[in-house]
Amino acid sequence: MTDKTLSAAAAFNRRILLKSAAAAGVAAVAAPYVARRALASSGEVRVFAWSSHFPAELLKKFEADTGIKVALTEYGTNDELLNQLKAANGEGFDVIMPTVDRVSNYVELNLVAAIDEKKLKVDNMLSGPAAGTAGKAGVGTGARYMSPADWGTEAILFDKKKAPISYGFSLGDLWKDEYKGKVSVRGHSALAGIGRYLDAQGKLPHPFLDGFADEAKMKAIWDEILKFAVAHKASIGQFWSNGNEATAAYAVNGCIIGQNWDETAAALIKDGKDVGYLAPSEGAFAWLEGFCLTSKAKNVDQAYAWMNWFLEPKNSADYVAPLAFNPVAKGADKFLPESASKFFAEAYPKDALDKLWWWPAQAAWYVAKRNEYQDRYLAA
Secondary structure (H helix, E strand, O other), X not given: OOHHHHHHHHOOOHHHHHHOHHHOOOOOOOOOOOOHHHHHOOOEEEEEEEOOOOOHHHHHHHHHHHOOEEEEEEEOOHHHHHHHHHHOOOOOOOEEOOEHHHHHHHHHOOOEEOOOHHHOOHHHEOOOOOOHHHHOOOOOOOOOOOEEEEEEEEEEEXXXXXXXXXXXXXXXXXXXXXXXXXXXXXXXXXXXXXXXXXXXXXXXXXXXXXXXXXXXXXXHHHHHHHHHHHHOHHHEEEEOOOHHHHHHHHHOOOOOEEXXXXXXXXXXXXXXXXXXXEOOOOOOEEEEEEEEEEOOOOOHHHHHHHHHHOOOHHHHHHHHHHHOOEOOEOOHHHHOOHHHHHHHHHHOOOOHHHHOEEOOOOOXXXXXXXXXXXXXXXXO
């Protein structure tokens, strides 16, 4: 993957960009900064991040390069992160790792602090929404609240022998009778996938994206989505909410196809499973993860050292390659293994990169209502 390819993957249509304007902006260009005090001392950085993202060897490399010890705590979902940080009133961590569409929730609750771009290696970031520009989630303030770490997708994971598919497969095709009882999905994103499918078929009362900004429209839209979802619930072999559950659906519980993260496909392939990963015809769900400085951070210099370390090309590549994610640092593509390029090419053939569907910013009210619909779906 070249910088040009990754930048192309970052492009998303103007309407989605406008819908997520609260979580986007133009990254300012600042001089690179190294937290010299942090690098010159031992010290510690307390990181609350996604599970299975940071293997011991990667953390050892960071500690060897910086002299900073990492106290890592892991979580499995965005909601788990938000709920724990709220319960602790923002205490206990220096760095957290939400997806960009959820950063506004933390800003509204004063759980994160604005990042000083003079202390961040902004020049090292790839241009485009999948890197620098999406890091500004200031809810109208224009400030940066995230240093990007990686971007990836949620698309169709399939058993190559039991459920072979080709490009052109729709999110709606998951609900065909031939897959009954063998589909694996995450509750709320399955509902979103159904919404995007029904939207493309002209079967929603309003465009799906309108529901992110208008609560009345959201209810009308999701009422229709829920009807379809419940009517096809017999297709579900297993729901998943985190990476471990997602891999178990295929490795243990007999699922052969589903809507999953790219990292789940990579984990199964690493374990010798004959699975593929492919963007649906409507476009893969795309997301950006990054690091935020908590408002109660005690080790601020060390936190900046952590964020800047992942903006170095080699470190960015070493971090994303095992997860089948995509880097956000310029020049990282030169350090990616051939297997990563192969996975990328097979997952996003033809015009798939042009169709990436970036999750819009999700306000607190939207997340609450979305979770209500998910609960009703799971309980049905």
